[in-house]
Amino acid sequence: MDTNENMEEAIEVLQQLGLKEYEARCFVGLSRLHSGTAKKLSEMTEVPRTRVYDAVRVLESQGLVEVQHSSPQEFRAVSLEEATETLRDQYEARVERLENTLGSVDIVDEGDDTPIQQVWALSGQSGIENRTDQLIEEATDEVVLVIGDESLLTEDLVDSLNEVVSNGVTLIIGALTESLEDQIQTKVPDATTFITGLEWLRSENATEDETAIGRLLLIDRSTILVSSITPGSKEEQAIFGEGFGNGLVVLARRLMAQGLVPAHDPGQ
Amino acid sequence: MDTNENMEEAIEVLQQLGLKEYEARCFVGLSRLHSGTAKKLSEMTEVPRTRVYDAVRVLESQGLVEVQHSSPQEFRAVSLEEATETLRDQYEARVERLENTLGSVDIVDEGDDTPIQQVWALSGQSGIENRTDQLIEEATDEVVLVIGDESLLTEDLVDSLNEVVSNGVTLIIGALTESLEDQIQTKVPDATTFITGLEWLRSENATEDETAIGRLLLIDRSTILVSSITPGSKEEQAIFGEGFGNGLVVLARRLMAQGLVPAHDPGQ
DNA sequence: TGAGAAGTCACCCGATTAATCACAAAAAGG
DNA sequence: CCTTTTTGTGATTAATCGGGTGACTTCTCA
Incomplete structure (x- = not known):
């Protein structure tokens, strides 16, 4: 219902997921548009127009938005399903990498004594x-x-x-x-x-x-x-x-x- | 095999997963110890001793290490399985929150024309x-x-x-x-x-x-x-x-x- | 061709984080 | 019991990063 509040929360969550503020704002903004230009996005998200380009480029490299290289260029967000699936994939890949690397480090264990009350x-x-x-x-x-x-x-x-x-x-x-x-x-x-x-x-x-x-x-x-x-x-x-x-x-x-x-x- | 290289990679991945450098180093360090003090950790991870406390406190609040409040206090990492499971849970919760919030924002769609070649x-x-x-x-x-x-x-x-x-x-x-x-x-x-x-x-x-x-x-x-x-x-x-x-x-x-x-x- | 829009760069500044230091409290050890 | 070392906290400095702004070039279109 309360679109505004949800947007704010979505922006917050996206930042927790690793995006910068501008990137998060842009993605949420694009999610409300079928497609948009830098100008429109800037107005709607309060991200400085000149910075929209950087933000969107990062989002594109993460597979979260598509870019049409026309003039003016147009941006659009991938569907929510695609976005969440992509985020999950990325995170899962990282966690697995962690499992592999950490799983194969030797334990030195300088036998810290203290077999006492813990x-x-x-x-x-x-x-x-x-x-x-x-x-x-x-x-x-x-x-x-x-x-x-x-x-x-x-x-x-x-x-x-x-x-x-x-x-x-x-x-x-x-x-x-x-x-x-x-x-x-x-x-x-x-x-x-x-x-x-x-x-x-x-x-x-x-x-x-x-x-x-x-x-x-x-x-x-x-x-x-x-x-x-x-x-x-x-x-x-x-x-x-x-x-x-x-x-x-x-x-x-x-x-x-x-x-x-x-x-x-x-x-x- | 190459423990050193794996450690470096693990530290990197942990940072991608949202930890700060000191936090990542400390967690990897603790993963090689059954338990350790701030001093030992500092020597092993090259994190300044006085900063170990902060880093570990953050890790503890994320459920990645346990702290024994003795003097000197001892730290130990949770098992790799617990750690990865915890990380997964956290991320999944965030993604779901994103689905909920973003899923219920209204689409404004200022009918961007351009039904042309895209x-x-x-x-x-x-x-x-x-x-x-x-x-x-x-x-x-x-x-x-x-x-x-x-x-x-x-x-x-x-x-x-x-x-x-x-x-x-x-x-x-x-x-x-x-x-x-x-x-x-x-x-x-x-x-x-x-x-x-x-x-x-x-x-x-x-x-x-x-x-x-x-x-x-x-x-x-x-x-x-x-x-x-x-x-x-x-x-x-x-x-x-x-x-x-x-x-x-x-x-x-x-x-x-x-x-x-x-x-x-x-x-x- | 000229005005405005689009896009790129470079820069500033405030916040965060890495890194060091000073100091008080607490063991340890004679 | 007093000294010395270790442990923990807090403040301070330095460097990095990200948000914010403006100059400037290029492009579009009237």
């Missing part, structure tokens, strides 16, 4: 999600998962859960709301589900500013990942610990025993 | 490839395709060809070498294939520097795309014309009649 921090939605999935897939006995927000129940996560449950791993999944619990039960039928309030969290720091819980993951009672989502920036942050003796892990086991997971008997 | 130029490997595939899929009667290099016979292209041939479109595909012709026949069994030398091209400009022919595509005798690959830069460039009366298209039909496609009788 608690690692990582942040970023997708990074944490991947780590979550991977940890689940590596489980051999038990997975305890508490999901704090509906949006975190992604397709990949469901796949990982169903894969691991078919290997005989016990799955215990907690949700914050009934509707979320229902969703989980239909998508992961073999899991034991329950509902947890966050009282155990809130009671600790009632005065702090509200940081919502994201995920809580305990693998085989020896690896833990806890994430929170800051309300403002929507950024997700996680901490992550390994090892049965790890302080964080011990804490988590304690927590569980005290009723985070209601009526669940520790097998050992 | 010849458009576009360049870039993937862009041209997507255009090729799309044109093929839109064909209703006949597709004539000449492939100049083995690498251009991609999976997507083969899919498009097989899809369109199942709709009753005549497929005529030319190759430069016998081995390429064989490949085509096995991958696209329903196509009529032949071998073309480039005499018709070479005879025209024997003195010019060698620009290799990439593709030649004629759709329903009314749309043409010709691409060339400059030997040095490996960049592909194409021109593209539509309309039965288009000069370029007429030229192409002429060319065909004169024997580019041997013994093929124009149906009309």
Whole structure:
């Protein structure tokens, strides 16, 4: 509906995808025209006319616009489908190149000692999600998962859960709301589900500013990942610990025993 | 094998993927270590020690490294699989956002007249490839395709060809070498294939520097795309014309009649 | 042929980023 | 307990890049 706002957002996204501001503006401008000249484009996008030429040339070299070498020359954008497909191809090629090159560098590993307590921090939605999935897939006995927000129940996560449950791993999944619990039960039928309030969290720091819980993951009672989502920036942050003796892990086991997971008997 | 060279390339690719130089160097450095401190990283990557902290912080926020908040703090990179998956996710999210926003901007289309002869130029490997595939899929009667290099016979292209041939479109595909012709026949069994030398091209400009022919595509005798690959830069460039009366298209039909496609009788 | 439009260049300036330095806080080690 | 080294933060400088503007040549068309 709001064309103007969408244009601004499209320009922003294109810049995140690697285009310069002028290039992004020109591409969005051309997307609204069947074809246009430098002058028209300049008026419509507020890119200086004399710079339209550079910008379009770059876009052309990336396969995003076509140029008609007449006078005045005309430009037009490729279809949205072609554009997105091209962008995907380019990025995929780069990621594959990264896999090849980084995959074949030798690890020097100056044997950094410290086999001790380690608690690692990582942040970023997708990074944490991947780590979550991977940890689940590596489980051999038990997975305890508490999901704090509906949006975190992604397709990949469901796949990982169903894969691991078919290997005989016990799955215990907690949700914050009934509707979320229902969703989980239909998508992961073999899991034991329950509902947890966050009282155990809130009671600790009632005065702090509200940081919502994201995920809580305990693998085989020896690896833990806890994430929170800051309300403002929507950024997700996680901490992550390994090892049965790890302080964080011990804490988590304690927590569980005290009723985070209601009526669940520790097998050992 | 050549770890050093691969590292340099990995750093380059990471920068293309949006990281800054220091960030890229640090990530590659950490990929060679199970874990490391700022000092060690600095020595190994030639990033100023005091800048390592910033770089790593950015990497952490992108989900590419983990940080242990001890003293001295330790950093470690996520696994290559996690890293590439995260990068893919991020990019895919952006492209989808682009589809949504750009898809819902209104087209103003100040009815740029010029219903006349139009010849458009576009360049870039993937862009041209997507255009090729799309044109093929839109064909209703006949597709004539000449492939100049083995690498251009991609999976997507083969899919498009097989899809369109199942709709009753005549497929005529030319190759430069016998081995390429064989490949085509096995991958696209329903196509009529032949071998073309480039005499018709070479005879025209024997003195010019060698620009290799990439593709030649004629759709329903009314749309043409010709691409060339400059030997040095490996960049592909194409021109593209539509309309039965288009000069370029007429030229192409002429060319065909004169024997580019041997013994093929124009149906009309 | 003359006026205006189209296209190319070269330049400026502000923002970002690479690179260095100064300094406080924190281990380490006698 | 004090000294020395290491670690981390912040400010500062230098160089690069990208946005922004204008001069100038070429082309089109009346």
